[in-house]
Amino acid sequence: MSEHKRVDPRAIRSKKMLKNAVFSLLAENVEISQLTVQKIANRAELNRATFYLHYEDINDLLRQIVHEIFDDLSMKVEPLLQVKSSIEQEQLVTFLSYFYEYRQIFAVLVEHKGFKNQLTNLLKNTIEKRRNVRNIDSTKEVVSLDIIAASLLGIIMWWIKDGSQYSAEYIAGQVTLMYKRRYL
Numbered sequence: 001m002s003e004h005k006r007v008d009p010r011a012i013r014s015k016k017m018l019k020n021a022v023f024s025l026l027a028e029n030v031e032i033s034q035l036t037v038q039k040i041a042n043r044a045e046l047n048r049a050t051f052y053l054h055y056e057d058i059n060d061l062l063r064q065i066v067h068e069i070f071d072d073l074s075m076k077v078e079p080l081l082q083v084k085s086s087i088e089q090e091q092l093v094t095f096l097s098y099f100y101e102y103r104q105i106f107a108v109l110v111e112h113k114g115f116k117n118q119l120t121n122l123l124k125n126t127i128e129k130r131r132n133v134r135n136i137d138s139t140k141e142v143v144s145l146d147i148i149a150a151s152l153l154g155i156i157m158w159w160i161k162d163g164s165q166y167s168a169e170y171i172a173g174q175v176t177l178m179y180k181r182r183y184l
Contacts, residue, residue: 015054017044019065027104032062032112065105066115070122072098077126081133092172096156100168103160110157123149148179 021043025035035058041048055061076098079091099106109115124145136142152175159171 011054014044014046014050017046018051018054018061020044022061022065023102023105026108032108066109066118069102069105069109070118073119073122077122080126081129089169089172089176092175093168096159096168096171096175099156099160100164103164107157107161110153116153120149120153123152143179151178 018040021040022035024043025039026032030039037048037051037058040058040061041051044051051061055064073095076095080088080095110119127145127148131142155171155175159166163171
């Protein structure tokens, strides 16, 4: 018998349905503070008992969603840390596409200071690692990590809220032009 506990496919499906219900409710401009277990369960077409089988409360569900988002973003960022990748633009598009795909949830979550700070720190760490890999001397005149991260976050949030008519490819091209690859 395997040492790993087999995950019940029904549990995976139920959790996915509950998370999608949260995304759906937030896309309708429901405030996070107005989410209830009953609203989420109704949207997922599951009962409250199923919700509590998987999560302690709404905060537990949201915490798990946020952890999954940052795990996914970290995986999307990793290829951007390569030294002169021939597909760097494509990797940036993949990273940006993730934001676009989950734009409704990002638009809501970024309004919360903790989420915004965590996202800003992810961007700053990525920029710093890219600089280290490229041997960019931070003692020379380079743009501050804080300013670049805030700029990128601002661009991404503008794009997913107001500029969604632009493709991820277009935004990636604009970001690349703006920073000339030297500072990222």
